[in-house]
Amino acid sequence: MKTANFLTCILCVYLNIAKGNSQDSPPGAIANEMCKIYTENAKKNGNCPIPLFTSVNLISRDKFAETGEFPHMVQVGYKGDNGTEWHVSGFIVSKNYVLTVAHGAEPEWRDPPEIVRAGVTDQADLSKAQTRTIESIIVHPEYKPLVKYNDIALFKVKEDFIFNKFVSPICLHTNEENPDIEGIHSGKSWYMVNV
Numbered sequence: 001m002k003t004a005n006f007l008t009c010i011l012c013v014y015l016n017i018a019k020g021n022s023q024d025s026p027p028g029a030i031a032n033e034m035c036k037i038y039t040e041n042a043k044k045n046g047n048c049p050i051p052l053f054t055s056v057n058l059i060s061r062d063k064f065a066e067t068g069e070f071p072h073m074v075q076v077g078y079k080g081d082n083g084t085e086w087h088v089s090g091f092i093v094s095k096n097y098v099l100t101v102a103h104g105a106e107p108e109w110r111d112p113p114e115i116v117r118a119g120v121t122d123q124a125d126l127s128k129a130q131t132r133t134i135e136s137i138i139v140h141p142e143y144k145p146l147v148k149y150n151d152i153a154l155f156k157v158k159e160d161f162i163f164n165k166f167v168s169p170i171c172l173h174t175n176e177e178n179p180d181i182e183g184i185h186s187g188k189s190w191y192m193v194n195v
Contacts, residue, residue: 034094035172071164075117099152102152113137114134115134130161132161135157136156
């Protein structure tokens with residue numbers, strides 16, 4: 001528990017130093033600034049993602065995801081008997097961090113994950129895929145596995161993601177009030193993929 005608190009503090013201090021923000025910065029200041037930068041870069045590259053909190057119906061149960069439709073999503077890979085097994089998903093939040101569920105970061109049923117893979121909507125077409133090795137895992141210090149409270153974690157990857165039309169970060173919601181619309185839920189079946 002102390003290690004998780006320590007790692008969380010190191011992450012916060014690192015992000016504040018990297019962006020030149022003081023400890024007096026309001027919550028969400030770094031996330032908001034990075035979202036602006038990512039959005040500007042996406043516009044320059046002709047790849048403007050739809051915000052996570054939107055009233056547009058993005059997901060349909062009867063159609064497969066289009067190539068590039070969810071550029072912020074990753075598959076989380078675990079070592080299996082017959083190669084890599086993909087069990088949970090996550091969201092790219094920066095060039096080297098992925099936000100995911102703690103129950104996938106510290107599963108009771110297997111060893112921790114080793115890799116994440118972005119840019120895939122069709123298992124038969126990995127031409128746009130970016131696979132990254134997980135360097136470290138930070139689980140919420142108050143995560144309670146039995147009831148899934150504070151079921152959130154961060155993965156730091158060894159090599160930065162290269163942002164493009166198929167792989168890009170998601171902007172985090174930083175307003176104090178909850179949006180009055182549904183968001184995207186991360187889970188085992190993170191989107192329909194062609195197998």
